[in-house]
Amino acid sequence: MSLRLQPVHVATGSQDTESQLVFADGLLVAVLVQLSEDHEDAAGMWFLEAGFGPVDDPAPPMFADLDKAQSWIEQRLARAA
Amino acid sequence: MPTAPNQQAMAMLIRKLESIATLSDEERQAIKRLPVRINVLNTRQDIVRDGDKPSHCCLVLDGWVCRYKLLNEGKRQIFSFHIPGDIPDLQSLHIHTMDHSLATMTKATVAFIPHESMRELVARFPGIASIFWRDTLIDARIFREWMIGMGRRSAFERIAHLFGEMYLKLHAVALAGDYRCPMPVTQVDIADALGLTSVHVNRVLKEMRAQSLVTLRSNTLVIKAWDELLRVSEFGPTYLHLEKRAAG
Numbered sequence: 001m002s003l004r005l006q007p008v009h010v011a012t013g014s015q016d017t018e019s020q021l022v023f024a025d026g027l028l029v030a031v032l033v034q035l036s037e038d039h040e041d042a043a044g045m046w047f048l049e050a051g052f053g054p055v056d057d058p059a060p061p062m063f064a065d066l067d068k069a070q071s072w073i074e075q076r077l078a079r080a081a
Numbered sequence: 082m083p084t085a086p087n088q089q090a091m092a093m094l095i096r097k098l099e100s101i102a103t104l105s106d107e108e109r110q111a112i113k114r115l116p117v118r119i120n121v122l123n124t125r126q127d128i129v130r131d132g133d134k135p136s137h138c139c140l141v142l143d144g145w146v147c148r149y150k151l152l153n154e155g156k157r158q159i160f161s162f163h164i165p166g167d168i169p170d171l172q173s174l175h176i177h178t179m180d181h182s183l184a185t186m187t188k189a190t191v192a193f194i195p196h197e198s199m200r201e202l203v204a205r206f207p208g209i210a211s212i213f214w215r216d217t218l219i220d221a222r223i224f225r226e227w228m229i230g231m232g233r234r235s236a237f238e239r240i241a242h243l244f245g246e247m248y249l250k251l252h253a254v255a256l257a258g259d260y261r262c263p264m265p266v267t268q269v270d271i272a273d274a275l276g277l278t279s280v281h282v283n284r285v286l287k288e289m290r291a292q293s294l295v296t297l298r299s300n301t302l303v304i305k306a307w308d309e310l311l312r313v314s315e316f317g318p319t320y321l322h323l324e325k326r327a328a329g
Contacts, residue, residue, distance in 0.1 A: 014284040039283055047280050059156050060278055 001025055001077060003070050010049060014038060019049065020066065024077055029055045032069050035062070054080035084116035090192040091115060093142050093254075097166025100253035100323055101219060102212040111206055115199075117192035128170075128183045128191065135173045137193040141165050144189025145265050149273070150181045159274035161223065162186070162247065162266065166254045171213060174199055187265045219322050226320050231276040234314070237285050239275045241314035244295055244302055246321065253323045264302035 003024055008031075010019040015036035022030040033049040035042050046069045048060035054076045063069035091113045098104060104112070117140070122128065129135050131150060139146075141163050148160040148169055160181060163169040169183050174196055185191075203210035223246070230239040247264065251257035266274075268282040275282075289295045294310055296303045304310055311318075 012284065014287065016280075016284070035280065038287060039280065042280070047278070058276070060280075062280065 022073060030073055084118045086114050087117050088113055090117050090142055093166045094140055096254050098212050102215055108206050108209050111202060115194055117194050120191050122185045122189045124185055124188050126185045129179055130182045131179055133179045134177050137195045138168050138199055139170050140192040140194060141167050142190040142192055144185060144187040146189060147186050148181050148183055157273045164251055222320050236277050236281045238314045240285050241310050242316055245310055245314060245316040249318055249321055260304040260307055262302050263300060264297055265300040
């Protein structure tokens with residue numbers, strides 16, 4: 001399975017707009033949003049704004065970078081496969 | 082450390098009980114004679130843990146305490162926040178094994194009251210037993226309100242509702258006034274209590290500040306628009322069943 005990222009801007013109702021749509025085999029599985037300066041210590045991290053299917057999580061995590069986010073998403077998808 | 086009566090500690094309990102019911106002089110005196118052991122605790126310290134079988138109840142005298150449960154992968158659900166005057170593990174009198182934990186959120190002073198003494202008190206004073214029962218019923222009513230929040234309210238509404246609730250609870254025991262109260266909780270604590278993430282809590286707090294609804298700085302909550310706070314969160318203070326209400 002290969003993930004593909006597509007940059008977008010998301011209206012989160014905050015300064016956090018820089019985002020990436022994450023596709024797995026052509027299907028949208030997650031929306032990652034980069035946290036703005038508003039989040040102080042967490043600024044720059046990537047937040048799982050939305051996850052679909054096995055990527056959905058009631059306690060959505062934050063990731064230090066996009067590679068870590070993608071590894072996590074791949075693990076979730078692999079576990080469900 | 083041995084237990085002994087402590088009038089100051091019991092004054093806190095009496096104030097709390099009188100915020101939800103009326104005590105007779107005799108009942109008040111009996112409460113003042115309860116033996117207690119005072120403990121000063123650090124912040125983020127467990128008081129009683131999931132699975133424990135405590136032999137005393139914990140009365141909060143100073144600071145904030147929360148009930149919580151840890152899930153897999155370190156996930157935590159906070160069930161309730163407790164303030165001075167509360168006995169968050171009152172149920173341990175009748176449900177002997179703890180099914181959740183109790184921890185301090187701040188530095189805290191607590192008084193441990195032996196179960197045996199509590200049992201003697203309620204056996205001799207059925208009126209006090211009724212008030213404790215009433216307290217646990219109100220506790221259950223607050224849980225129902227939180228359930229509505231987590232099931233049906235938005236992040237903004239949940240947080241607004243929590244602020245209204247904590248302000249009125251603190252006001253009832255004379256720890257808040259002028260729409261200002263202590264709120265010594267982190268964004269992660271609020272998230273863990275309301276089924277949110279710290280990211281959402283941070284966004285909502287910024288939005289609330291932008292709307293001049295509330296500000297939360299240095300562990301102090303200032304409610305700038307009380308009526309609006311109640312309106313947006315569909316807050317009806319009746320569920321707290323307070324005898325003396327601050328506002329609303």
